Amino acid sequence: MTLITKPYLEQLSVWPRTGHHIMAQFDTDSILVYQAYRPSIARYAIENQRFGGDFSFSRMSWIKPNFLWMMYRSGWAAKEGQxxxxxxxxxxxxxxxILEKAVASTFSASDCPTHEVWQTSLQSSEVRLQWDPDHDPLGNSVERRAVQLGLRGEMLRRYGTEALLGIEDITPxxxxxxxxxxxxxxxxxxxVEHIYQPSTEAAALAVGIDR
Incomplete structure (x- = not known):
């Protein structure tokens, strides 16, 4: 496994307790995001190092850079279909x-001047943004917010076939x-996760991260 790990309690002591932060494992050139799937989709992706087979490119697919948010969502790989x-x-x-093109999934979370402007932006965007409460390992909500990003259309196709550098099965x-x-x-x-800072101001502003 290439995933870099560290005791949770050591990390907890240095992670921010509040705010809107993208917590992720990344290096100079790459960043990890997590997804949970049923066996047929996952096995195809692992074997082919791209998405295909039973994976649907016509539906929105959500990615999460925060590991514990993914664990909450999937029940630590115990939920059906995940x-x-x-x-x-x-x-x-x-x-x-992806961040630069993100549009908030609700009007109240957006910076759009009117509901009509937000709705038009949402319908035309290929990236949907949600900030949700982050969670501890037992699934309890914490004050800090975690991001998830929904991809569709051409952005999803690029994600699943061109932009990825590798897919690793971390289920065990x-x-x-x-x-x-x-x-x-x-x-x-x-x-191991740290606060991720986008390389462009436009990306940071689009998702509204605390800096």
Missing amino acids: EYILAVRLRRTFFDE FVREQRTHAADGFAQLVTP
Whole structure:
């Protein structure tokens, strides 16, 4: 497994407790996002290092750079249809492009002057933005917000076939850590995550991250 990990409690002590932050594992050129799928979709992606087969390019697909948000959503790979957890490595340039094109999923969360302007922007955009409460390993909400991004159309096609640098099956790691998450966190290990700052001001402004 290429995922870089560290004890959860060590990371918890330095993570921001409040605010809108993109928490992620990244390096100079790439960033990891997570998705959960049923076996047929996941196996195709792992074997072919791209999405296809039963994966639908005609529907919106959501990516999450925050590991614990993905664990909350998937029940640590225990929910039906989310039995496999994939770590997808993307080019940072592409991820920042996603951020720049994001439109908030609700009018109240957007910076649009009117509901009509927001609705037009939402309908034409290929990227949908949501800030949700982040969660601890037991699924409890925390004050800090976590981002998820919905992709469709050409943006989704590029994500699934061109912009990714690799797809890794981290399901065995997730299942192992699920037992530690339910046992007081002392042995729980999670991916190393830091606050991600986009390379462009436009990307940062589009998603409204705290800086």
